[in-house]
Amino acid sequence: MTAQHAEKTDNLSALAGKYLTFNLGEEGYGLEILKVQEIIGIQTITKIPRTPAYVKGVINLRGKVIPVVDLRLKFGMEEREFTRETCIIVVQVTRNDTSLVMGIIVDEVSEVLDISGDQIEAAPTLGTSVDTHFIMGMAKTESAVKILLDIDRVLSMEEIAALNNAG
Numbered sequence: 001m002t003a004q005h006a007e008k009t010d011n012l013s014a015l016a017g018k019y020l021t022f023n024l025g026e027e028g029y030g031l032e033i034l035k036v037q038e039i040i041g042i043q044t045i046t047k048i049p050r051t052p053a054y055v056k057g058v059i060n061l062r063g064k065v066i067p068v069v070d071l072r073l074k075f076g077m078e079e080r081e082f083t084r085e086t087c088i089i090v091v092q093v094t095r096n097d098t099s100l101v102m103g104i105i106v107d108e109v110s111e112v113l114d115i116s117g118d119q120i121e122a123a124p125t126l127g128t129s130v131d132t133h134f135i136m137g138m139a140k141t142e143s144a145v146k147i148l149l150d151i152d153r154v155l156s157m158e159e160i161a162a163l164n165n166a167g
Contacts, residue, residue: 013117015137021110021146022089024072025080028146029106030113030139035151037090037101039109042082055163059103061090067163068103074154080107091151093160100164104151113146115139120148 019030020039040061045068047057054073058065068088073079085108093100123135134153139146155163 012120012122012137015120015148016115016117019113019115019139019146019148020089021113022106023108023110024075024106025077028110028141028144030115030146030148031089031091031151033112035091035093037092040088040090040103042086042088042105051162052159056105059088061103064101066090066101066103068105069155069163070105071154072105072107083107085109093152093155095152095157095160098157098160098164100160102163104154113139113141115141115146115148123147 018033020033020036021028021030023029043059045057045059048055048067051057054070056068056070058067070079082105086105087109088103088105089109090101090103093102119140120137121140123132123137125132134150136148136150139148
């Protein structure tokens with residue numbers, strides 16, 4: 001085993017832990033449970049003019065205004081009507097010195113999984129034109145492969161700054 005391979009394996013082992021899993025369409029995703037503050041049902045979202053389509057607007061969460069992003073649209077998937085299973089996962093995003101509480105809309109929350117290091121593989125390399133820096137790894141569970149998201153990297157610094165100002 002090369003030193004580079006050993007380092008990569010150690011990095012993947014460091015990803016072991018508890019993940020909140022959810023679905024967008026047919027695909028399964030996972031978020032580090034420590035990033036999740038709560039899960040709430042869809043509620044009235046106040047639209048903000050001149051924001052990207054994936055920014056649905058803001059909600060009032062117990063007196064605090066937080067921005068809400070539709071993860072389907074952010075990932076370039078087609079928009080879908082909200083259902084009873086659609087919900088907002090409230091997450092804490094931290095990038096450099098900037099911290100932001102925001103909501104992400106997902107089709108359906110699945111479960112919390114305890115994922116071990118040996119279940120995680122590196123994200124596949126899809127070429128230079130495909131941006132996958134927000135994918136921490138791929139978790140092989142009994143039923144499917146879950147894409148483990150680095151929620152801190154799903155949005156760019158500029159997007160985080162814009163959402164901070166919106167909220």
